[in-house]
Amino acid sequence: MTNIDKASHPDSALFSELPSADLASRIADQVLQAIGDGRLIPGQKVAEAQLAREMGTSRAPVREALRLLESQGLIVSHPRRGFFVHSYDADELDDIYDLRECLELHAAEAAVARITDADVDRLAAQVELLKRLAQDGQMQEQVTQDYEFHRMLCALGDNMRVVRLFDQIATQLRAGIALLGRNYDDPWEIAQSHDVLIDALRQKDAARLRSELKEHLEEARFQVVALFRNDNG
Amino acid sequence: MTNIDKASHPDSALFSELPSADLASRIADQVLQAIGDGRLIPGQKVAEAQLAREMGTSRAPVREALRLLESQGLIVSHPRRGFFVHSYDADELDDIYDLRECLELHAAEAAVARITDADVDRLAAQVELLKRLAQDGQMQEQVTQDYEFHRMLCALGDNMRVVRLFDQIATQLRAGIALLGRNYDDPWEIAQSHDVLIDALRQKDAARLRSELKEHLEEARFQVVALFRNDNG
DNA sequence: CATTTGTGAACTGTCGACAATCTTCACGTC
DNA sequence: GACGTGAAGATTGTCGACAGTTCACAAATG
Numbered sequence: 001m002t003n004i005d006k007a008s009h010p011d012s013a014l015f016s017e018l019p020s021a022d023l024a025s026r027i028a029d030q031v032l033q034a035i036g037d038g039r040l041i042p043g044q045k046v047a048e049a050q051l052a053r054e055m056g057t058s059r060a061p062v063r064e065a066l067r068l069l070e071s072q073g074l075i076v077s078h079p080r081r082g083f084f085v086h087s088y089d090a091d092e093l094d095d096i097y098d099l100r101e102c103l104e105l106h107a108a109e110a111a112v113a114r115i116t117d118a119d120v121d122r123l124a125a126q127v128e129l130l131k132r133l134a135q136d137g138q139m140q141e142q143v144t145q146d147y148e149f150h151r152m153l154c155a156l157g158d159n160m161r162v163v164r165l166f167d168q169i170a171t172q173l174r175a176g177i178a179l180l181g182r183n184y185d186d187p188w189e190i191a192q193s194h195d196v197l198i199d200a201l202r203q204k205d206a207a208r209l210r211s212e213l214k215e216h217l218e219e220a221r222f223q224v225v226a227l228f229r230n231d232n233g
Numbered sequence: 234m235t236n237i238d239k240a241s242h243p244d245s246a247l248f249s250e251l252p253s254a255d256l257a258s259r260i261a262d263q264v265l266q267a268i269g270d271g272r273l274i275p276g277q278k279v280a281e282a283q284l285a286r287e288m289g290t291s292r293a294p295v296r297e298a299l300r301l302l303e304s305q306g307l308i309v310s311h312p313r314r315g316f317f318v319h320s321y322d323a324d325e326l327d328d329i330y331d332l333r334e335c336l337e338l339h340a341a342e343a344a345v346a347r348i349t350d351a352d353v354d355r356l357a358a359q360v361e362l363l364k365r366l367a368q369d370g371q372m373q374e375q376v377t378q379d380y381e382f383h384r385m386l387c388a389l390g391d392n393m394r395v396v397r398l399f400d401q402i403a404t405q406l407r408a409g410i411a412l413l414g415r416n417y418d419d420p421w422e423i424a425q426s427h428d429v430l431i432d433a434l435r436q437k438d439a440a441r442l443r444s445e446l447k448e449h450l451e452e453a454r455f456q457v458v459a460l461f462r463n464d465n466g
Numbered sequence: 467c468a469t470t471t472g473t474g475a476a477c478t479g480t481c482g483a484c485a486a487t488c489t490t491c492a493c494g495t496c
Numbered sequence: 497g498a499c500g501t502g503a504a505g506a507t508t509g510t511c512g513a514c515a516g517t518t519c520a521c522a523a524a525t526g
Contacts, residue, residue: 071304102339
């Protein structure tokens, strides 16, 4: 899990960026990771002073990191009371999926109008990667690469703002789903379910892509929200 | 222009919120207003030390305010070089409109399925307000209330996250359009063009609402982007 | 004259400190 | 036993300060 705000997707530059010397960004990464692997659980308070002590810095960069995460929706702050890990309920997760669907369908529609064969090949290769990971039982990595596939698709829509939103949403979904602690479906089936999307893209069939993608997304949405409702509500 | 992050749109609460005692929020409001009325122009540097001096505070709350505006997309920061007013180009404005269209159409579709007659009446009343303002020549206020109409529509879609995004987008569009310094169309026609939307809503005709709303939004998009391309490109 | 180098001013990132506020928890009252 | 009161401790919002970096501009070089 890399830096949130920038360059998690290098564009093949001559030199790679130096590791962000920025304290706040590194702190944000750490907190993000802590949320991801459950060291920080939703609703829990995140005290700046304590975090600063643990990290050996002053409170200023910690504050900035938390504010950054707040703007990403992972942390909420109550004035004069501090920061807390945002706890999603099932309804909110449903809202997030709703938004994601809206954005991704829109991006996909734009993508299909301008996509090249090379683009489709790249996406197909990514699906093959998903299948390999499913066979090898690397669930965590498969989830990561699954999001990457959908991000690639969004990126082909050629609206950077939509892509950034997708990134945010993906982070929030991962944070929310991390709570479940288990997969919601058979990894191999998940990997395979991308094939129809590749097909529709190759044929540049916008209508079919839309309906298949919608089904694809609603499948995950339905399962995750249902699981979440059982666990937490 | 009120506080960015919260409750600039009270949903008929019992008491209005106390003026945010938070320094950072008030500073953010000031900067926002300065961008809105052209005292800060796109690309211009915003030095935190200088701002702090002018406002008589320390740099800490100024920093927070600028970071907040950064997360809203109005300010960009280059590490170790400072904050700058984000300058939109025509392509980016087009992207923003694209996103807005995507969100608003989605929200409208959800809204039409659950809207009540009372809701439609409220929207219709808002349109009447627009017409009054157009007749009185209160352009600035008309623009504000026009966004409010579309916000109400989004809110009926019942996805708070979408509404928050709409607010952000509206702020960015207003900041971008402020540069033009002139209206892009006849105020009366703009006000009137909302009538067909009310009609479609009253009949709960989702398909018609979608196509009318799309046309409504693309009209503004087309004109603004074209003007912008002439001026700045 | 164009380009590079050097210098000082201004600025950002980070720090530690203080006052105001919030939370906790024991205590007393009904 | 439930509930309001108040003091102690911890935490936030804000502040001023310092070091390292960047910017603007003058001097030097080809």
